[in-house]
Amino acid sequence: MNSKFNALIILLGCPAIFLGQQTGLEDVLMKAGKNYQSIKKKEVNIKASHERLTLQKTYYLPEVTLMAQQNFGTINAQNGPMYSQGGLGVASTSMPLPDQNWNAAFGSLYLANINWNVYTFGRLKTKExxxxxxxxxxxxxxNQEVFQHQIKAAGAYFNLLVSQRLEHVQLENHKRSEVIYTIAKARAESGLIPEVDASLAKAEMSNAQTAIINANDHVLEYNKQLADLLAEDFTGYQLDHYFSENIPVTTSEVSSLEAHPNMMFISKKINKSKFQEAHLVTTGLPSLSLFGVFQGRGSGFGWNYVQDNSAYSPSYLKGAGVDRMNYIFGFNISWNLTDFYRNSSKVNEQKLMTKALxxxxxxxxQELTNQQRLAESKFKNALAKVTEAKVQMEAATDAYHQQKALYENGLTTIVDFTQALxxxxRAEINYEIAKNNSWQATVLIAASQGDISIITKAIIH
Structure with a gap:
């Protein structure tokens, strides 16, 4: 019964053992750097910024406008001023007539316009x-998002690994508790020990079974966390147990803080802010532009329509053609002096933002420097703990075997035997945690130095 239950627990906790392939740390780091949604979002942001840069480069080109207009209407006019608020005005052109009439004809306008900002005193260049x-x-x-996510994935990997190892420890502990119960039951049935000893052994076996279930809960939880970080469906992962059998080998090389992804991000933001300062300075300067216009107009009204009101034709073809053409070209320089005055506040604001960055x-x-020192100290402590935990486990193993032999020969009590168990x-749990903590400390070193390869370099197959 117990063997079947144990097998079920193993199946639920680590289905990948039977159904999937081993998941290595390198595979996890690679998937973490590609699949996560926030990383994909950052990749899209890069593409969008490239498009903005491409758009900005087009402002070096001249503005070319083509227009064709054809209309139909009257041309009654009157002397007097007119102002069009906020845009181009359209007015009928003719001399004033003595009386209102409803003579109408087609008219047309064809226009080509070029406007080129040939010199902007650095405004376009600084914007680019x-x-x-x-x-x-x-x-x-x-890069910062990928690095941080890989660090999270590595931490989740080792959390899952230690939970699997602790589940294995509890399974082994249950096997030993079964041995105790078998011995105690046999000795109690033969009258060599009180029945209470068998009951105590049975309670200890049940407690060991509960510990297996609790350990399996943690395995399931960490499986889910790792699946989330890899943007995969919930599953069981078979991890590389090299990490539970070996401790990391790290070098004393220390990466430059300026190469840390987080530092690089801040540095790039400072650099952008300085370019923003330079651009704001140029927005208050004048600009020089060249312009040219070529225009053709046609009308169904004759040149002598004012003298002869019958000198017009309602024919579309008559008004859609070109009767008169004009051109104009020149240059224009403009300088908004008020903007030049206002701009000093914008520049000062941006300089303060740069200072804040x-x-x-x-x-x-400062934080990364302290984090590096902390990580190095934690790594040394983690290695020392592995050494001590190994001593503790070896001593506890010897004590267990001695108590087992004594109990089988009736030379000790069930309490001493279960205490040794x-x-x-506890020693096995401490040893597994100590070895895992040495790898977690390596992850901490990698996080503080900004180099994810520190983790993989610590592996010696």
Whole structure:
């Protein structure tokens, strides 16, 4: 009965053992860097920033406008002023007539216009540099997101691994508790020990079974966490148990803080802010542009319509043609002096924002420096704990075997035997946790130095 239940627990906790392939840490890091939705969002942001940069480069080209207009109406006019608010005005052209009439004809206008900002005192250039800096910010943001997510995935990987190992420890502990119960039951039935000893052994076996179930709950939970980080469906993962059998081998190399993805992101933001300052300076400067217009007009009204009101034709073809053509070209320089005055406040504001980012940079640098020292200390402590946990487990194993032999020969009590069982179980748990913590400390070193390869370099197959 118990063997069947144990097999069911193993099947539920680690279905990948039977149904899937082993999932290595390198595979997890690769999937974490590609599949997660927030990373895909950052990739889309980079594409969008590239499109903005491409758009900005088109502003170096001249503005070319083509227009064709054909209309039908009267041309009664009157002397007097007219002002069109907020846009181009359309007015009928003719000399004033003595009386109102409803003579109507077709008219047409054909126009080609070119306007080219040939010199903007650096405004277009600094805007392009600003958009280029924004692309770099988006790229560094993506690198930062990938790195942080890989660190989370590595941590989840080792959490799942230790939960699987602890489940295995509880299974072994249950087997030992079964041995105790078998011995105690046989000795109680033969009258060598009180029945209470068998009851105590049975309670201990049941407690061991509960520990298996609890351990399996943790396995399921960490399976789910890892599946979430890899953007996969909930499943059971068969992990590489190399990490539960070996401790990491790290080098004393320390990466430059400036190469840390988080530091790179802040640096790129500072760089963008400085380009923003330069661009704001140029927005208050004048601009020089060249322009040229070529225009053709046609009308169904004759040139002498004012003298002879019958000199018009309602024919479409008469009004749609071109009767008169004109052109104009020149240059224009404009400078909004009020904007030049206002712009100083914008520039000062941006400089203060750059200064604020500098403080963020200094703060992050200090935090990462402290984090590196903390990670190195934790790693040393983790290795020391592995050594001590190994000693503890070896001693607890010897004590268990000695108590087992004594109990089988009636030379010790069930309490001493179960105490030895408890100590061995605790020692095995501590040993598994200590080995896993050494890898978790390696993840902490990688996070503080900004180099995910530190984890994989610590593996020696």
């Amino acid at each position: 540099q600003l958009e280029t800096a924004d692309v770099e910010v988006q790229k560094s943001d993506l 500098d403080f963020d940079h200094q703060l992050l640098q 408890y100590l061995l179980n």
